[in-house]
Amino acid sequence: MKSREFEMNKKFIKDVMRKLSNSSIKFAAVQFATKSRIVFDFNDYQNGSAEDKLMKESHMKALTNTHGAINYVLKNLLNSVLSGADLCAQKALVIITDGDPSDIDNDNVLNRYDEQNILRFIIGVGNVDLTRLTHLASEPKINNTYYIQDYNGLEGLLDNLQKKIYNIEGSKDAHSKDRQKELSQSGFSVLYHKSCSPYLPHECDGNSYLNGVCVQFNSSLQAVSNFTAAYQECTKREVNLVFLFDGSSSMKSR
The missing domain is CATH 3.40.50.410 (von Willebrand factor, type A domain)
Structure with missing residues (x-):
């Protein structure tokens, strides 16, 4: 060569x-x-x-x-x-x-x-x-x-x-899809509104996140269920x- x-x-x-x-x-x-x-x-x-x-x-x-x-x-x-x-x-x-x-x-x-x-x-x-x-x-x-x-x-x-x-x-999209699949398998619709209250600190790639209990609302903004949010996934x-x-x-x- x-x-x-x-x-x-x-x-x-x-x-x-x-x-x-x-x-x-x-x-x-x-x-x-x-x-x-x-x-x-x-x-x-x-x-x-x-x-x-x-x-x-x-x-x-x-x-x-x-x-x-x-x-x-x-x-x-x-x-x-x-x-x-x-x-x-x-x-x-x-x-x-x-x-x-x-x-x-x-x-x-x-x-x-x-x-x-x-x-x-x-x-x-x-x-x-x-x-x-x-x-x-x-x-x-x-x-x-x-x-x-x-x-x-x-x-x-x-x-x-x-x-x-x-x-x-x-990517964020990949983690989002995983979360949607997880919610669907748990009986949750992937089309939902949620509000979460922070209570646990979590470190991810040098950034601090807070995770808490989330309340799921339907399209009429009525609370239908709640769940504990999983740790914030690192996006990279x-x-x-x-x-x-x-x-x-x-x-x-x-």
Whole structure:
């Protein structure tokens, strides 16, 4: 591969991190070939050294042991408190590759990712077997797999992938839907008016909330029931995301 292509790969990762720097997302990165190597971990991202380490990373070359690299990420980053990971955070993995896997999933690592609800986004570049790459993605696999003809296409993916990553944090709408479902299952109509009296303090992302007893009113503003309000849901949850990028010799100018 040309050095320009490898630098484009790193620039893409840098741009995503910069655009999401004000979010609750923590980043880490691993380059993989025959072996895998941590470029920077979550601690590096938090202390501000991640970008410098990324831009100084050299090209490894060799085979494309994708499954081994996915397993390496799980063990050494996503499930490792030493890396700065929050074991309660939502976990996600972005794989960027232009080579088909040279290895097989002997350790059932994809099943372990699914069991831990770890999201997986795949970016395939150039002459790759999309069927094999799509298998690596989390559900819905088609929606979480991207294809570009060469590394120039990474820039066009930036906004789309950025939105997907940002949405992992959660939103007020998502929490609202969960609450509506909860009320419906409890016999409450989701079309209601309520008034709540505060009595319990609750901390959420550094903000203080008060939760209390709520009274439900019908359309005529008659009180029909009351219930104790659940804790204020945090509108954004922390996300730990790892970029796993191909440094194998399969990467070449096309």
